[in-house]
Amino acid sequence: MRTLLIAEHRGGKLDAVTAQALTAALALGGEVDVLVAGAVVSGLASAATRLSGIARVLAADNLGLAHQAAAPLAALIVSLAGDYDTIVAPASSIGKDVMPRVAALLDVMQISDVIEVLGPDTFRRPIYAGNAIETVRSRDGKKVVTVRTSAFAAAPMDGRAGVVNVAVPADPRLGRVVSETQKTADRPDLGSARVVVSGGRALGSKANFDALLMPLAEKLGAAVGASRAAVDAGYAASELQVGQTGRIVAPDLYIAIGISGAIQHLAGMKGSKVIVAINSDASAPIFSVADYGLIGDLFEIVPELTKVI
Amino acid sequence: MKVLVGVKRVIDASFAVRVKPDGSGVETDNVKMAMNPFDEIALEEAIRLKEKGIATEILAVSIGPAKAEDTLRAALAMGADRALLIEADGRNEPLAVAKLLAAVAKAEGTQLALLGKQAIDDDANQTGQMLAALLGWGQATFASKVEITGTTARVEREVDSGLQVMELKLPAVITADLRLNTPRFAALPKIMAARKKPMERKSPAELGGDIAPRLEVITTGEPPKRKAGEMVGSVGALVQKLKAAGALGK
Numbered sequence: 001m002r003t004l005l006i007a008e009h010r011g012g013k014l015d016a017v018t019a020q021a022l023t024a025a026l027a028l029g030g031e032v033d034v035l036v037a038g039a040v041v042s043g044l045a046s047a048a049t050r051l052s053g054i055a056r057v058l059a060a061d062n063l064g065l066a067h068q069a070a071a072p073l074a075a076l077i078v079s080l081a082g083d084y085d086t087i088v089a090p091a092s093s094i095g096k097d098v099m100p101r102v103a104a105l106l107d108v109m110q111i112s113d114v115i116e117v118l119g120p121d122t123f124r125r126p127i128y129a130g131n132a133i134e135t136v137r138s139r140d141g142k143k144v145v146t147v148r149t150s151a152f153a154a155a156p157m158d159g160r161a162g163v164v165n166v167a168v169p170a171d172p173r174l175g176r177v178v179s180e181t182q183k184t185a186d187r188p189d190l191g192s193a194r195v196v197v198s199g200g201r202a203l204g205s206k207a208n209f210d211a212l213l214m215p216l217a218e219k220l221g222a223a224v225g226a227s228r229a230a231v232d233a234g235y236a237a238s239e240l241q242v243g244q245t246g247r248i249v250a251p252d253l254y255i256a257i258g259i260s261g262a263i264q265h266l267a268g269m270k271g272s273k274v275i276v277a278i279n280s281d282a283s284a285p286i287f288s289v290a291d292y293g294l295i296g297d298l299f300e301i302v303p304e305l306t307k308v309i
Numbered sequence: 310m311k312v313l314v315g316v317k318r319v320i321d322a323s324f325a326v327r328v329k330p331d332g333s334g335v336e337t338d339n340v341k342m343a344m345n346p347f348d349e350i351a352l353e354e355a356i357r358l359k360e361k362g363i364a365t366e367i368l369a370v371s372i373g374p375a376k377a378e379d380t381l382r383a384a385l386a387m388g389a390d391r392a393l394l395i396e397a398d399g400r401n402e403p404l405a406v407a408k409l410l411a412a413v414a415k416a417e418g419t420q421l422a423l424l425g426k427q428a429i430d431d432d433a434n435q436t437g438q439m440l441a442a443l444l445g446w447g448q449a450t451f452a453s454k455v456e457i458t459g460t461t462a463r464v465e466r467e468v469d470s471g472l473q474v475m476e477l478k479l480p481a482v483i484t485a486d487l488r489l490n491t492p493r494f495a496a497l498p499k500i501m502a503a504r505k506k507p508m509e510r511k512s513p514a515e516l517g518g519d520i521a522p523r524l525e526v527i528t529t530g531e532p533p534k535r536k537a538g539e540m541v542g543s544v545g546a547l548v549q550k551l552k553a554a555g556a557l558g559k
Contacts, residue, residue: 010470067473070438070448093468097450100403100438109404109523112433126532127431128326132335135527174447174478178463181471191469194558220557228487238453238467238488245347245427245487247469253556263325270535274556276547291538292550304544309557 001030001120004058004080006089006098007048009038011182014047016192017090019157020149022051025088027117031055033084034161037076037168039066045163052156062168067177068094074101075169081106081142086120091146091248092191099146108140115151129244129267149191150250150271190240193223195253198242198269201229202258202280202298209235212298213257216306225249225269227259243268258298261286278302310457310479312355312364313419314389315410315437316371317345318380319430332528344380347425349387351485353492354455355423356388363457364421366390370413372406374398378508385503386495392508397520403431405513405520407439412516414444419480421462426451426484437484447477451486 005025008015018034025032032053036045037060045059058080064072077098081087087102089095091113103110115133116124122137123145190196197217203209209230217224226236228243242249244264250271257278259265262285269275270289277290278301287293294301320326321341328335344352358364369384371377372395381392395409414422422441427434441448453472454465462477467486477483495503513520541547551557 069475070441070450074442093451093466093470096434097438097448100435101442101448103435104404104407104439104442107404109402110433110435111524112435122527127529128320128335129429129432130532131326132328132529133532134529136524137527138524140523172445174445175449175475175481178474178476180468180473232488237471239469239471244429244432252558253551264322270532274551274554275535275538276551287540288537289535291535291554292547293538293540294542294544294547295540301544305547308544308548309551 001028002084003028003030003032003086003088004084005032005034006077006087006095007034007036007044008090008092008094009036009044012043014044016154016189017092017149018048019051019154020152021088021090021147022054022155023152024114024117024147026053026155028086028120030085030120033058035060035077035080037065037068037073039063049161049163050157050159051161052159054159054161057161057163058166059163060166060168064171065168067180068098069175069177070098070101071174072171073098074105075172077102078105079169080166084142086143086145088145088147090149095146099144103144106142106144108142108144109138110144110146111136111138112146113148114145115148129263130270131263148248150248187217188221188223190223190225190242190247190249193251195220195222196225196249196251197222197255197257198225198227198259199230199236199257200227200259201233203230203235206235212302216302219306219309227265256286256290257302259286260284261289310364310420311418312358312367313410313414313417313422314348314352314355314367314369314384315406315422315424316348316352316369316380316384317428318342318371318373318377319345319428322346322429328529328531332530334529342376342379344383345425345428347427347485349492350487350489351423351425352384352387352389353490354485357490358457359388368393368417370395370410372397372401372409381508382503383495385506386500387493391506394508394510395513395516396510397513400522400526401520402522402524403433403435403439404523405518406436407443409513409516409518409520410436410440411443412518414440421479422482424482424484426486437482441482444480447481449475449477449481450484452483453486453488455483455489
């Protein structure tokens with residue numbers, strides 16, 4: 001049995017979710033190859049050779065893959081699929097975009113957002129914003145799987161696999177990426193941070209959001225997250241949204257500040273190890289999932305916490 | 310330009326879903342149903358394109374039980390011109406839905422398919438991408454802004470690293486994210502008028518779609534429950550607890 005894992009990378013660096021998805025890929029029981037696709041990937045490919053337990057790294061180097069857009073990337077993956085029983089990718093915005101395209105081209109049904117691998121064809125995955133977990137068995141000959149990486153520990157980086165260059169099929173030229181915001185590197189990434197400090201609508205403005213949350217995040221070396229309400233109100237950028245339809249996080253410590261805790265938000269963070277909720281409303285649903293709750297005025301509590309923590 | 314919008318009937322987003330004790334699924338009796346919220350956003354975008362004179366006709370398509378007629382009536386009341394119900398009971402997987410939508414899009418000469426980025430029941434996030442693959446069209450998922458000029462769609466997408474702008478050649482598939490727009494409420498006269506709008510019914514077999522499920526759902530269970538935590542009285546007490554729990558690291 002052979003598995004192809006699609007590596008995630010950004011800004012010339014291998015993303016931490018790749019090592020987490022690898023743990024899921026290895027749990028399938030077969031040999032795992034890792035595909036690194038992009039423009040100028042030799043550095044990335046050699047970084048990927050360090051992933052523990054893999055057989056080979058496949059390097060696909062082509063300018064058309066620079067943004068890992070769905071159409072050219074799917075064409076590449078499909079061209080390689082003949083050699084593999086299962087194709088795995090992190091359920092990131094790239095994986096979610098490309099993998100269903102791959103699955104349809106292979107005429108198989110994708111298994112999305114896997115949180116546990118029970119066997120080579122059997123998986124557990126959340127549905128209804130995590131309010132139920134279904135166990136599914138695939139009847140397809142080939143499997144296409146995306147992994148909720150927050151549910152898997154990262155595989156170690158002590159491997160020494162070899163690199164094989166693979167041919168890149170012609171770009172179907174159905175579209176092109178015009179621009180992409182470059183993430184500022186001053187904060188850890190939400191998906192892999194050990195601590196997340198998250199703010200909600202109760203912060204009242206972007207100025208308050210920044211003034212209260214940033215110093216605390218700075219002190220804790222934390223990533224910053226936000227509720228949908230805070231993003232909709234313009235307090236925080238869209239990529240910071242934590243929840244069913246935003247980022248799914250499971251840090252060691254999640255501090256929810258002024259977030260009431262709609263089920264869609266809880267779906268994105270209730271896998272966190274320790275949850276702290278700070279809210280002025282004692283009846284806020286966030287307290288039902290919090291390990292430690294503190295009721296009171298955010299504008300007093302958060303600066304005090306920042307000072308003493 | 311003819312626009313196709315996919316609409317799915319799902320359990321209302323505000324409703325607390327309960328897992329059946331026998332593990333056979335979630336409770337659907339006496340549960341409020343509604344149009345999948347992301348599909349509502351996709352439909353609103355189609356209606357705005359029509360108001361701008363870009364879309365000429367909006368066809369709303371639903372694959373589901375006979376009751377999905379209610380969802381399609383809601384789509385007609387919002388502003389869709391025609392509706393097509395493809396009656397298929399039970400669990401319809403994204404691959405099957407995409408195949409049926411592809412058959413409809415081909416027959417209709419669709420230039421743009423607008424779908425929600427995911428349905429809030431199975432949370433699969435697949436149908437739009439699969440539809441694009443089956444038709445050989447370009448795709449822009451997770452759209453937060455759509456501009457159509459001639460035969461080009463310029464789409465702003467919400468991705469993990471921020472925002473990405475794509476240009477697609479039409480025909481294409483676009484899937485709607487939360488911040489694309491705020492869907493309108495249908496006023497009563499429009500709801501009344503929607504009763505007179507055309508609603509067609511087809512079976513999956515008429516469209517030649519193979520809808521046999523590829524996944525077998527073995528069981529549906531409860532998620533792990535977090536045990537109740539404790540309230541602390543002060544910042545000092547909180548920090549002590551966090552230190553004791555080792556949550557503050559080194």
